[in-house]
Each structure stands twice: as C-alpha cells, then as structure tokens.
Amino acid sequence: MPTVLIASALLVVITVFLHYEVLRGLNSGLPRLRIPDRFKLLVVVIAAFCAHALEIFLYGLALYALITAFGAGSLAGAHGMLFTSSLYFSAETYTSLGFGDLTPVGPIRLLAGVEALNGLLLIGWSASFTYISMERFWSTPPEPQARPRE
Template sequence: MTISVVLAMLLFAMTSLLHFGMLVLAKNTCQPQWRALTLMAWVFFVAFLAHLAEILLYAGGFWLGEQFFQIGSFGGMRPESFLDYFYYSSVTFTSLGLGDIFPGGHLRFLTGVEALNGLMLIAWTGSYTFYLGLRRTLR
C-alpha cells in the first residue's frame, strides 16, 4: 500500500506542477494584440497538451505499478501495450470510466487519485481560461 500512496502523491505533485507551468506558459506567450478568440484558442491548445502529458504521466505510473512494483493488475481487456495504459489513464483522468479495463489490488487507489486529480485539473483549466477571457474582454 505504501508504494501506491507514494506513487499517487508523486504523480499528483508532478501533474499539478506541470499544469501550473503550462498555464503560465500559455499566459506569458500570448501577444497583447490577440483578440479574445485567439487567446482562448491558444490557451486551450496549450492546456490540451498539458492534459495529454498528465495522462501520459499517469499511464507511466500504471505501467510501473503493474509491471515493476507489482502492486496490482488489470482485469477485463488486459493492457497489451503502453497505448492501452494510456487509454485506461485517459478514461480515468476524464472520469469517463468505461469499465472495459479495470484495476485490481492497490492500482485501484491510484485510479481514484487520478480521477480526482483529473477532475481538479480540468476544472482549473476551465476557470483559468474563463478568467483570462474575462480579463481580456474587460480591457
């Protein structure tokens, strides 16, 4: 259990820092002459890349958890390649939860943390984008 908690907290910290960095990058690379729509498109693009990177980090965590640390395994359609771990991670991150692949053992804890982290990061993106758009519109 200790390995899954440490792995989950490391992934939570890494994805949160990555997300913060990407949002700051998006804001700092915006040009003053950009219209609100261009600004939103740029922020969405950078945020989308951030979310993909965060999903990739969790996919790596699931791979490590199953293959290296052996803290659990997957049932259903077992992951056969890293893309399957990425797929499972994206379904979990977005809280879609299809159920064709499901975790066992302490990977269930990591799954719950990713779902909560994904929800928080997606909400952060939405509120930050709204804030930047509102700020630009009110100028």
C-alpha cells in the same frame, strides 16, 4: 501498497506543478503574442489540452510501471498491449469517464482514485483559466453609433 502511495503522491505533485507552469506561462505570454485576441483563446484551449494529455500520459506510464515492474496489481479486462491499455485506462479515469471495460485490481486501485480526483481538479482549473481568458480577450465589437441628424 507503499509503492502505490508514494507514486500517487509524486504524480499529484508533478501534475499540479506541470499544470501550474503551463497556465502561468499562458498568463504571462498571451498578452505579448501578436495575434488577434480571439486566437489567443485557441492557444489557451490547445495548451490546456496538451497539458492534460501529458498528465494522462504520466499517470498511464506510472500505472504500467507499477503493474509490470512492481507487481502492484493488474487491469482486469485488458487485452493486447498493456501499455496502451494503461494509457486508455488513465484517460478514462482522469476524465472521470469510467466506461468500466477495464478495472484495476489490487493496490493500483488507490492510484485510480487519486487520478480521478486529480483530473477533476485540474480540468476545473483549466476551465476556470479559460473563462478568465475569455473575459480578458473575447472582445465584442462596439455597437454602431447613431449618426446625428443634420
């Protein structure tokens, strides 16, 4: 259990730092990009998606390591390759999707709970940043001016 607790704390720190750096980079780099403002929003969404994918991968890798190297539990319902099952379980946990076809058994249940809470916070952070970016870069075309009568 101490190993899972330490891994959970480290993952929270690493993923929050990673997310912060991606959003900070977007915040400072977007105004300098020489592309139309609306395309800057696509950059925001793609960068946020990539950050979330990397964070899911980190949790999946940690889950796999905790199961195989430390014997900290198992994934009930996992068939085939454990690494891909760990990634799949991580994705459904991080997003709070929770299909329920894979179930953590043993101390790794703590990691699953931490990942769900962390994912919820980071997804909310991305949504907030995307909204702020939309306010900043989503310009509406000016309304046509009425022509004065001659």
